Every structure is written in structure tokens, then in C-alpha cells.
Amino acid sequence: MISTRLERIINEQIQKEFYSAYLYLSMEAYFQAQNLNGFANFFHVQLQEERDHALKFFNFLNHVGGKVTLLQIDAPKTDFESPEEVFSLALAHEQFVTKSIYNIVDISLEERDHKTNAFLQWFVTEQAEEEATAENILKKLRLIGNDGRGLLMLDAELAQRVYTPPVAADTGAQA
Numbered sequence: 001m002i003s004t005r006l007e008r009i010i011n012e013q014i015q016k017e018f019y020s021a022y023l024y025l026s027m028e029a030y031f032q033a034q035n036l037n038g039f040a041n042f043f044h045v046q047l048q049e050e051r052d053h054a055l056k057f058f059n060f061l062n063h064v065g066g067k068v069t070l071l072q073i074d075a076p077k078t079d080f081e082s083p084e085e086v087f088s089l090a091l092a093h094e095q096f097v098t099k100s101i102y103n104i105v106d107i108s109l110e111e112r113d114h115k116t117n118a119f120l121q122w123f124v125t126e127q128a129e130e131e132a133t134a135e136n137i138l139k140k141l142r143l144i145g146n147d148g149r150g151l152l153m154l155d156a157e158l159a160q161r162v163y164t165p166p167v168a169a170d171t172g173a174q175a
């Protein structure tokens with residue numbers, strides 16, 4: 001069992017995670033157009049992770065007997081000025097998602113819903129990681145400034161990022 005209030009807010013979180021995937025896909029498109037394939041790869045991995053987050057909430061809601069209601073996903077921003085702008089927006093977006101997760105945690109505590117609270121702890125840790133990663137790259141971009149060689153070095157570094165599929169139980173994916 002899950003309360004109607006938590007059911008509603010988790011449905012909204014599914015929407016936010018899919019929006020994140022959509023936003024990162026838009027950022028991937030920007031970097032592909034710039035021929036910065038390492039940066040594009042970084043956002044391709046991000047996109048897959050956000051889809052996994054959405055599916056994790058989706059499966060949890062089903063698992064606890066809640067009703068999944070898929071909501072409309074807004075169009076993301078499609079024009080960006082610079083890699084630095086992209087990462088400052090990505091960081092701001094992750095901070096927004098962290099607040100959203102904390103809000104669900106608060107409600108789960110208020111309702112003494114310990115299973116939802118336990119489920120959310122993974123996301124609390126994940127958000128800390130997400131914010132740290134975006135901030136780290138943003139700081140590097142600020143150091144790089146207008147140095148094209150620095151940008152290409154960072155691009156080569158980001159090309160190394162590999163997507164790690166979650167355990168099947170988390171997303172309901174077939175192993």
C-alpha cells in the first residue's frame with residue numbers, strides 16, 4: 001500500500017526523470033552538432049541513466065500497489081551558447097531534482113512510510129553523485145575558458161564514460 005499523496009508525487013517524479021532524459025538528449029544533440037563526441041557520449045550515458053531512474057520509480061510504484069499515471073513531458077531547451085552553459089544548466093537541473101527527491105523523502109517520513117523511505121535512499125546517494133559530477137566538469141570548463149586544446153582534452157576524457165546497466169530488478173529490464 002502507498003498513500004495517494006505519495007502515489008501522485010512519485011508519478012510526478014517519473015515525469016521529471018523522463019524530462020531529465022529528454023533534456024540530456026537535447027544536450028547530446030548540441031554536442032554532436034559541435035563534433036564534440038566525448039561530451040555527446042557523456043550525455044548519451046546520462047540519458048540512459050535518467051531513463052533507468054524513471055523505470056525504477058515506475059517499478060516501485062507498481063510493486064507497492066500504486067497506480068502509474070504517465071504525465072506529459074515538456075520539450076527541453078534546444079539551443080545552447082557554450083559547453084559551459086550546458087553544464088551550468090545540467091548542474092542546476094540536478095539540484096532541482098535533488099530538492100524534488102528530498103521532498104518525497106520528507107513526505108515518506110511524515111507518513112512513516114519506511115519502505116518508500118528505504119527505496120528513496122538510493123536516489124539520495126545518486127543525486128549527490130550527479131551534482132558532484134556536473135560541478136566537477138563545470139569547474140574544468142571554467143578553467144579551460146577559450147582554450148580549444150583544453151576542450152579537446154576534456155572531450156577525450158568524457159569519451160571514456162561507459163553506461164553501466166542497472167540490475168534487472170531495478171528497472172524490470174530483461175537480463
Ligand SMILES: [Fe+2]
Binds near residue numbers: 049053
Ligand atoms: Fe535522475
Ligand SMILES: [Fe+2]
Binds near residue numbers: 097
Ligand atoms: Fe540525474
